[in-house]
Amino acid sequence: MSSVAGRGRGWKLRIGAGIALATLIAAAAAGLRPTASAVDVLVDSEAVFPAVLQLIRSAQDEVLLSMYMLGGESVAPGDPAGIGLEIVDALAERRAAGVRVRVLSTRFEVAEDRREPGTFATEDVWLHPVFDEARSRGIPILRPEASAGSIDHTKYLVVDGRTAIFGGMNLADAVATNHDLMVRVSGPAVARLEDAFEASWSRAVRAHGPDPRTAEDAPLVRHGSALAQAMSRAAAVREGADSCDVEVFVNTPDAHPLEPALLTILERLERGDRLRVAMLLFTAGKLVDGVVAAQERGASVTVAVDPERALYGVDCVTADNAASVAKLAGAGVPTRLYDVAPGQELHMKVFVADIGAARVWGVGSANWAGSDMSRNSELTGIFTGCPATAARVSALLDTDFEARAAPPTPAQLACFNSGRCRASLRKTCGERLRRSWLSGRR
Structure with a gap:
């Protein structure tokens, strides 16, 4: 709007x-x-986490993720990965397949030590494995621009300009028990989320410079044509989503x-x-x-x-x-x-x-x-x-x-x-x- x-x-x-x-x-x-737009509701992590992973893994062109808190605890060899590490793995797999990936995370701003680039500050230790893994896998991740006393508190995912998930839930094991709600949307409303991410990414590049893993500080590619959005909405409605x-x-x-x-x-x-x-x-x-x-x-x-x-x-x-x-x-x-x-x-x-x-x-x-x-x-x-x-x-x-x-x-x-x-x-x-x-x- x-x-x-x-x-x-x-x-x-x-x-x-x-x-x-x-x-x-x-x-x-x-x-x-x-x-x-086609809309369905995702309640609590039992519905949200699998839906997020499924949507990322379906990407053919572009994944845009703005997430206040993206985390997963360290896991021992052989243990299942935490949700944050699973997301990093899915993003890295799509990026290796040629999909354009961009991540914004405010908590990255807290965890990264600005005095020593490439190292972490002392707080939010439980977030470090995810950011370590993201960097080692070459995933572009930036801190959103924020003025003093403010944060970028958004939580949304946009894939191929056609489908998005947004709402209140962070993607982190530590908050998996929270009672929360997200929505999955396909259709014209997705363009608004694309616009929001493009503006936030551009502000982050101006404030901090491009991520060292990518020189792409140009405007994002728009994949969500009206026809593509209409087709995505129709498919979602056929699968049971409301309009x-x-x-x-x-x-x-x-x-x-x-x-x-x-x-x-x-x-x-x-x-x-x-x-x-x-x-x-x-x-x-x-x-x-x-x-x-x-x-x-x-x-x-x-x-x-x-x-x-x-x-x-x-x-x-x-x-x-x-x-x-x-x-x-x-x-x-x-x-x-x-x-x-x-x-x-x-x-x-x-x-x-x-x-x-x-x-x-x-x-x-x-x-x-x-x-x-x-x-x-x-x-x-x-x-x-x-x-x-x-x-x-x-x-x-x-x-x-x-x-x-x-x-x-x-x-x-x-x-x-x-x-x-x-x-x-x-x-x-x-x-x-x-x-x-x-x-x-x-």
Whole structure:
């Protein structure tokens, strides 16, 4: 989706997002079908990891992978490889067959020691085997450009300009138990992801120079012709995928159109409408206020958030979500903490909104958090017009809310409503993060 770039242009972004979404919602309500894309949903690593490997191995022309976290633990001889190493192996095999491969990974920026090129810094030791293997196999990998205090948090794969997978899940063994969701898309929406990758790769080349394994800093080859995308979509529908209208919202260092789009959706919710939200981090003040306002207008709302028991690998005791949970619960919004297993996160960034006759749903990399809305590079798709897939996502969120989440206890709410107690939670989280980092050093 094209949007106005530049800071201080929020009102223009809001208007542009509103027009696009109003058109999308009206078309869905009327049963009209603009050019659509085939979409199917992948829930948790059991579905996501095999789908990613299968898609990479099917590549004939080009593989574009932008992944915040790409990792796999070291494995002993004879042991099965971790997902990160399996992906590197699949990428290397395709590259040897003449397929053009490009990888962007923000965590590579953390793991690589800029003071000594070719070596790794002390943190994120568990990522090193994947980056070592990628370099030894000649796979081009760059750090995305990021301004101070921001990251490229996107998670998407594009193959041959025809099919893509995107959403909230990182490709790493350490997060394989997370409850998460991705979508596989074939058709016109893939062009938006190609555009996003091309822009990110170009910014990375300008910021860091081309990867030493490739001199190709020219614009990427575009393989996704309209005919090829249509054929790919038709094939996916024949294999059981649904047909959706999709708007892809890409936050970049210069433009952040996602929050205005989400606010437009929240503002359209009225009495009799429904909203379900499942979110790792829900801290963006405008979105919290938008959900509260929708509830006050009579919409039926449920919110499930992660309790942060394994956030960044440590127990962060709901430090980030505490204030929002207190505000939502205090306003009467049914708000629950996901019941996580040890080491697990509710890592989803998913919502479903029933607005009149239209069902609108979204999935992507962006938390409903201030940093993801205003600083980080993020990619989220908003979908309409695919009732079967939308019903599956809606049922998943309903089941999770009813069977896998619980309201905060009175003691938790008392703490969440206390500024002093919230500060104590943040201090505890920070101390645990520092200890975790120190224990992971070489």
